[in-house]
Amino acid sequence: MKDGDGPATPRLTDVAVLAGVSIATASRALSGTGTVSEGLTRRVMQAADELRYVVNPHARSLAGGFSSVIGLMVYEIDDPYFGEIAGGVIQVAAEHGWSVQVSHQDREAASDLAGVRLLRSQRVGAIVIAGSGYRDPTKNATVNRELEAFAASGGRLVAIGHRDIDCHSVLPDNVGATRAAAEHLIALGHRRLGVVSGPDSLTTVADRRTGIELAAAAADGVDVAWEHAAFTRDGGRLAAARLLDAHPDLTAIIALNDTMAIGALSVLRDRGIDVPGAVSVTGIDDIQVAQDLAPALTTVRLPMAAMGRQAALLALQPPAGGPTFVEVGLELVVRSSTAPPPA
Structure with a gap:
């Protein structure tokens, strides 16, 4: 692992050799994809820590796979509603070794479509689309076809809100x-x-x-x-x-x-x-x-932040079975801006 100029950058092969597993097993353990036992995952993680190995998501995407990046599509990023959702997504992604790329859309179907295509071109591993769908089915159709194609290719897809699409969903009441x-x-x-x-x-x-x-x-x-x-x-x-x-x-x-x-x-x-x-x-x-x-x-x-966390957890689950629908609750919070009407 060394040459005349100093220590070389550790490779996935080095991690696999040190952990005593195949390269494929090491890759799955580090990415959280596939089925790897807890014991093997621990060995791979310990080897990676010892070697100071850092996953290169860009290299993985060039190899034809997906990167450990969640593409988060939101509207009005300066709106605290979407800001709190984004905070929840980012928190869970970081806990699992993923990063988040935020894509800001206008409330137009054409903007949605461009956002999905851009994220797909960058080989994100998951897309979380937060915000309302459209009442006009024709406006949803083109965007939904692109999202469904992403999921069919192996990407993970989660919607926050009703979007008339067959995927994991977090549904506010x-x-x-x-x-x-x-x-x-x-x-x-x-x-x-x-x-x-x-x-x-x-x-x-x-x-x-x-x-x-x-x-x-x-x-x-x-x-x-x-x-x-x-x-x-x-x-x-x-x-x-x-x-x-x-x-x-x-x-x-x-x-x-x-x-x-x-x-x-x-x-x-x-x-x-x-x-x-x-x-x-x-x-x-x-x-x-x-x-x-x-x-x-x-x-x-x-619970916007909790909605974001739940969506990220769904996005990080390996594909299995049909879609999961998570309904979130609500709470009336009475403060001083309401009172009985004037007599």
């Missing part, structure tokens, strides 16, 4: 989340609700709309007005301003995520409308900053 928020406001006495919503073309929005409609249908005399904009703070500002202009009698606003709720709160503050004295506001997700707002935001907690 979007219907239950908005139903809990709406039921909270209705129980306080609100009957004129406004909804600050993301684009109507997304399945997440359709699911969250269903939750509000179920809550409203179960109560008497509840009117719900909707405004759609981007799933961003600026989108929340725009939609809230439109709601207040068109429906000045609203006593509560439900934002379909916390980032939009922050935009809505800023509009109410700019207009001198007291929260929650005149208008109550709720969000969905419970991003970390929600409790630090003034007033602190009532919202429905979805």
Whole structure:
């Protein structure tokens, strides 16, 4: 292992010889693929540590396999929802010797397709796609075919949310989340609700709309007005301003995520409308900053970091059997942005 210029870089062959196993066994033990006994895996790991051997994922991908990289596809990477999911994925990947490549997409099918093709060209070992699918099946079809081709070639595929694709999935309860928020406001006495919503073309929005409609249908005399904009703070500002202009009698606003709720709160503050004295506001997700707002935001907690961790664990499992569906819970978190409507 040495030449005249000093120590050579250790090779997989050296690890296999020191551990007393075949090269194929050493490779599977180090990559976590295939079936290798715990005892053999320990021997290989000890040999790799002794030799200071470092897996070269790029070399592995050039050899025709996959790299130990999870490709994480997200929208609005500056949105804390996706940031917390990414944190969960990165944590689990690091614990298993994998890295994460984040691919930021626009909320357009063409952008999704380009993102999947780029990750495939870079031979990532797994793809986790986080975020909503599209209500229009034709927009999902092309992207899903590319994802299914990746899985058929041996890649590991996990979706966070409903995407109408046959793969492991982590499923937040979007219907239950908005139903809990709406039921909270209705129980306080609100009957004129406004909804600050993301684009109507997304399945997440359709699911969250269903939750509000179920809550409203179960109560008497509840009117719900909707405004759609981007799933961003600026989108929340725009939609809230439109709601207040068109429906000045609203006593509560439900934002379909916390980032939009922050935009809505800023509009109410700019207009001198007291929260929650005149208008109550709720969000969905419970991003970390929600409790630090003034007033602190009532919202429905979805465990974003835990969703990311669960998705990464599913992505790292060797392919076996059919897809696994993991449903995650929710929790209504009541803070000071909601109160009974003004008398």
